[in-house]
Amino acid sequence: MRRTVSWVVMQTSPKGEEEAKLGLLVKRLSSLSNISAQDIYVPILRSGSTKATFLIEGYIFVKSGYPSNSYWDLARSLYIEKMISQYDSVSDMISQGTISDKDLKEMISEAYKLGGSYKVGDSVGIIEGDFKGCSGVVQTIIQENEGLNGGFYTILLTLRSAEVIVTVDVFSIGDHNG
Amino acid sequence: MDSHIMERIFSNAHSLSNYPSYHKEIDEEMTQRLSSVVDHMGRISPIEADMIDLHILKGVPQSALGKIFGYTQPNIHYRVNRAIDRLKVLLTIPLFSEIFLEETLSRYFSDKKDIKVMVLLYLYSSQSHAARIIGESQGKVRYRFLRCLNSLAKIEELSEVHQALNTVNLNLTLLRKSEKKESKRKVLL
Numbered sequence: 001m002r003r004t005v006s007w008v009v010m011q012t013s014p015k016g017e018e019e020a021k022l023g024l025l026v027k028r029l030s031s032l033s034n035i036s037a038q039d040i041y042v043p044i045l046r047s048g049s050t051k052a053t054f055l056i057e058g059y060i061f062v063k064s065g066y067p068s069n070s071y072w073d074l075a076r077s078l079y080i081e082k083m084i085s086q087y088d089s090v091s092d093m094i095s096q097g098t099i100s101d102k103d104l105k106e107m108i109s110e111a112y113k114l115g116g117s118y119k120v121g122d123s124v125g126i127i128e129g130d131f132k133g134c135s136g137v138v139q140t141i142i143q144e145n146e147g148l149n150g151g152f153y154t155i156l157l158t159l160r161s162a163e164v165i166v167t168v169d170v171f172s173i174g175d176h177n178g
Numbered sequence: 179m180d181s182h183i184m185e186r187i188f189s190n191a192h193s194l195s196n197y198p199s200y201h202k203e204i205d206e207e208m209t210q211r212l213s214s215v216v217d218h219m220g221r222i223s224p225i226e227a228d229m230i231d232l233h234i235l236k237g238v239p240q241s242a243l244g245k246i247f248g249y250t251q252p253n254i255h256y257r258v259n260r261a262i263d264r265l266k267v268l269l270t271i272p273l274f275s276e277i278f279l280e281e282t283l284s285r286y287f288s289d290k291k292d293i294k295v296m297v298l299l300y301l302y303s304s305q306s307h308a309a310r311i312i313g314e315s316q317g318k319v320r321y322r323f324l325r326c327l328n329s330l331a332k333i334e335e336l337s338e339v340h341q342a343l344n345t346v347n348l349n350l351t352l353l354r355k356s357e358k359k360e361s362k363r364k365v366l367l
Contacts, residue, residue, distance in 0.1 A: 133236035159232070161224035162363035164246055 005101035007061035009084040016079035023047030039063035055111040115170035128172035226261035303353035
């Protein structure tokens with residue numbers, strides 16, 4: 001029988017938040033345990049010490065299926081405040097209070113919707129990043145990792161001497177008039 | 179070296195702090211000045227106009243411009259400054275249409291080649307380009323132009339035309355347009 005994917009929920013410590021802002025938390029946690037970096041999800045839209053933006057602040061999600069000591073290794077680290085999900089003696093795994101893959105993706109999708117929704121051909125203005133202040137037209141919509149890593153748009157900027165395609169996240173664009 | 183450090187080293191007089199940003203609220207006078215600059219963007223090359231528009235008016239970093247136009251950041255810095263200098267001079271030269279200039283000059287000058295030289299230098303700021311078109315040496319074109327400028331200085335009704343052509347004469351190197359036709363670049367960032 002195929003096991004349903006679920007995610008163990010952990011609350012991050014201030015140090016963990018700091019590392020998340022710098023985009024280093026996944027690497028740090030993965031090196032502390034035998035959990036693959038791909039199975040650790042930090043809901044951060046963009047990292048960078050000053051412009052870091054969290055989708056869900058204060059929590060991280062670790063894919064279930066690893067031995068429980070791997071999760072305890074993380075929970076005891078200085079990056080994690082506490083583990084929200086709990087140990088289940090019947091299954092001998094951290095399986096209580098976990099969140100299903102479907103629910104997590106829905107939750108993330110809802111968070112991304114706060115950034116607005118645009119379709120191909122829409123005229124938009126870039127409101128964040130290097131091209132802030134420029135206007136363009138949506139060319140494609142990109143969903144990475146089934147939406148967990150966010151919605152991105154490729155925007156065509158038509159200049160006098162060039163046509164430039166830039167990729168921006170959903171929170172970096174706004175309606176044409178801002 | 180980190181591109182941001184390079185940018186800091188090379189940016190000075192034209193750094194963003196000296197210009198109103200795209201989102202900053204600006205007063206009416208500044209709006210008029212900006213609008214006047216935008217109106218004259220067509221007088222410089224499309225690449226230079228884009229550089230001024232993106233970097234000076236919108237605040238796009240020089241490093242990002244480097245990726246678009248294929249130049250290093252210091253090179254972008256130099257080109258932006260040159261474009262600003264060019265635009266500053268062009269803003270002081272009144273706009274005349276080719277027909278207006280030809281008709282006005284023909285009322286006072288009889289030599290058609292003299293008129294053509296003045297019109298071509300007003301339009302292209304290039305003696306070699308004018309020389310090619312009228313089929314004379316560059317030296318001859320220069321001689322004609324300077325002689326015409328002297329004559330223009332004595333005609334009160336043409337003081338505006340004289341001022342325009344004199345500014346062109348003083349800034350020939352800066353104002354010379356590239357004759358190379360550039361196709362529109364397509365860039366994926």
